[in-house]
Amino acid sequence: MAEKEFVKEITNMEEDFPRWYTDVILKAELVDYSSVKGCMVIRAYGYEIWERIQAVMDGMFKATGHRNVYFPLFIPESLLNKEKDHVEGFAPEVAWVTKGGDEELEERLCVRPTSETLFSTMYAKWVGSWRDLPMLYNQWCNVVRWEKTTRPFLRTSEFLWQEGHTVHETREESEAETIRMLNVYAEFAEKYLAIPVIKGQKTEKEKFAGAVSTFTIEAMMHDGKALQSGTSHNFGQNFSIPFEIKFQNREGKLEYCWQTSWGASTRLIGAIIMVHGDNRGLVLPPKIAPLQVIMVPVAQHKPGVLEACQGIMDRIKDQYRVKMDDRDNYSVGWKFNEWEMKGVPIRLEIGPKDIQRNQGVLVRRDTGEKSFVSLDRIEEEIGSLLEQIQDNLYQKALQNREERTQSAENIEEFTARLDQKQGFIKALWCGAQKCEEEIKERTGATARCIPFDQEKTEGKCVCCGGSAKHEVVFARAY
Ligand SMILES: [Zn+2]
Numbered sequence: 001m002a003e004k005e006f007v008k009e010i011t012n013m014e015e016d017f018p019r020w021y022t023d024v025i026l027k028a029e030l031v032d033y034s035s036v037k038g039c040m041v042i043r044a045y046g047y048e049i050w051e052r053i054q055a056v057m058d059g060m061f062k063a064t065g066h067r068n069v070y071f072p073l074f075i076p077e078s079l080l081n082k083e084k085d086h087v088e089g090f091a092p093e094v095a096w097v098t099k100g101g102d103e104e105l106e107e108r109l110c111v112r113p114t115s116e117t118l119f120s121t122m123y124a125k126w127v128g129s130w131r132d133l134p135m136l137y138n139q140w141c142n143v144v145r146w147e148k149t150t151r152p153f154l155r156t157s158e159f160l161w162q163e164g165h166t167v168h169e170t171r172e173e174s175e176a177e178t179i180r181m182l183n184v185y186a187e188f189a190e191k192y193l194a195i196p197v198i199k200g201q202k203t204e205k206e207k208f209a210g211a212v213s214t215f216t217i218e219a220m221m222h223d224g225k226a227l228q229s230g231t232s233h234n235f236g237q238n239f240s241i242p243f244e245i246k247f248q249n250r251e252g253k254l255e256y257c258w259q260t261s262w263g264a265s266t267r268l269i270g271a272i273i274m275v276h277g278d279n280r281g282l283v284l285p286p287k288i289a290p291l292q293v294i295m296v297p298v299a300q301h302k303p304g305v306l307e308a309c310q311g312i313m314d315r316i317k318d319q320y321r322v323k324m325d326d327r328d329n330y331s332v333g334w335k336f337n338e339w340e341m342k343g344v345p346i347r348l349e350i351g352p353k354d355i356q357r358n359q360g361v362l363v364r365r366d367t368g369e370k371s372f373v374s375l376d377r378i379e380e381e382i383g384s385l386l387e388q389i390q391d392n393l394y395q396k397a398l399q400n401r402e403e404r405t406q407s408a409e410n411i412e413e414f415t416a417r418l419d420q421k422q423g424f425i426k427a428l429w430c431g432a433q434k435c436e437e438e439i440k441e442r443t444g445a446t447a448r449c450i451p452f453d454q455e456k457t458e459g460k461c462v463c464c465g466g467s468a469k470h471e472v473v474f475a476r477a478y
């Protein structure tokens with residue numbers, strides 16, 4: 001009946017992955033389109049995922065010594081212009097405020113695309129001596145980048161993120177911070193989102209505008225494309241010199257500070273959807289799912305069913321994120337479908353027969369497997385199942401990445417393999433931007449990163465055949 005129709009509304013992912021993605025985010029009620037082109041409305045269920053991400057990440061930032069602040073949405077044009085590479089990099093996508101009410105502003109204000117310049121002006125004011133360092137701040141906010149083509153969560157003109165900005169006494173300390181925060185992102189992605197990532201450095205061409213070096217975690221989506229999922233930048237003194245962030249060092253001399261910044265955004269929600277989702281909809285990793293268990297009473301009009309379910313709810317609700325769906329205007333089948341579509345890791349069914357047998361039915365979202373468990377041990381059973389699901393999702397994602405990772409010795413091989421199977425291509429590169437550009441032109445793949453873990457560096461560049469410097473992971477990317 002309604003069951004089939006309901007699922008049919010999602011495009012098959014093997015047929016058309018981008019359409020599948022759009023179907024899932026709309027039908028699972030994560031987002032809706034707004035009246036402003038390129039901007040999204042994040043609906044309650046989508047925002048609850050973001051709140052989970054924020055809560056965990058924020059804890060990790062605080063555990064590594066960072067504190068939260070809030071900076072203004074607007075940046076005066078003169079400030080944005082202070083660091084040349086930075087302004088050039090961001091200029092094409094900056095939105096400007098030119099009027100306040102009826103009055104023309106004396107100086108245009110840009111709506112922040114990122115806040116290095118604002119943080120730098122304040123650091124210039126706040127930092128006096130080496131004793132003030134390091135300053136480790138983060139802010140959770142929105143930013144605006146005027147994008148031409150947009151896709152909810154992956155690329156929108158306004159998005160939510162966090163941006164960490166830190167100042168240090170020495171080059172070594174700023175380098176260590178850059179890597180420390182990259183590791184925080186990697187740990188978060190792997191442990192909480194169940195997404196395996198490759199840690200590495202961006203090439204000169206792909207690095208952040210104004211950075212000395214940019215580090216990234218790169219994830220593979222189910223269709224084999226890459227998604228940059230978090231970046232950490234080492235600025236050296238690129239901002240401290242134009243912004244005059246100076247401190248008195250241990251010898252009593254004035255010196256410029258060393259800086260970093262690092263960010264992760266609502267893109268991560270896009271990653272969760274595209275790594276774990278299937279043809280029935282979302283599949284959420286238990287550690288990040290707003291709801292871990294959905295309890296669906298079966299034949300709820302029969303005496304004792306709702307009471308028994310409520311009794312179980314009372315026992316487990318403090319331990320797990322759980323909800324009971326006792327709406328009486330939907331069939332049980334419809335409810336099953338809806339919660340599957342929304343990716344809730346476990347469904348718990350309890351009906352009159354189960355009550356007689358003192359059992360519940362646990363159904364895994366990731367595999368569809370059913371198990372009958374004694375209600376006496378329901379807490380433990382749920383806990384262990386959530387762990388198994390979390391682990392299984394990670395393993396499946398890792399397997400997909402391994403199956404879709406290939407190597408190539410020359411550009412013909414590169415093209416043929418990538419066309420045959422979308423995924424990561426590991427190849428040697430001479431370091432020349434010309435080769436990087438040619439690869440992009442011929443294959444559509446960009447250098448995702450130079451992985452920290454270099455398996456092989458001796459040999460010939462995949463593009464020009466010259467002597468290689470690095471092993472690079474290339475892929476088409478979102
Ligand atoms: Zn080359």
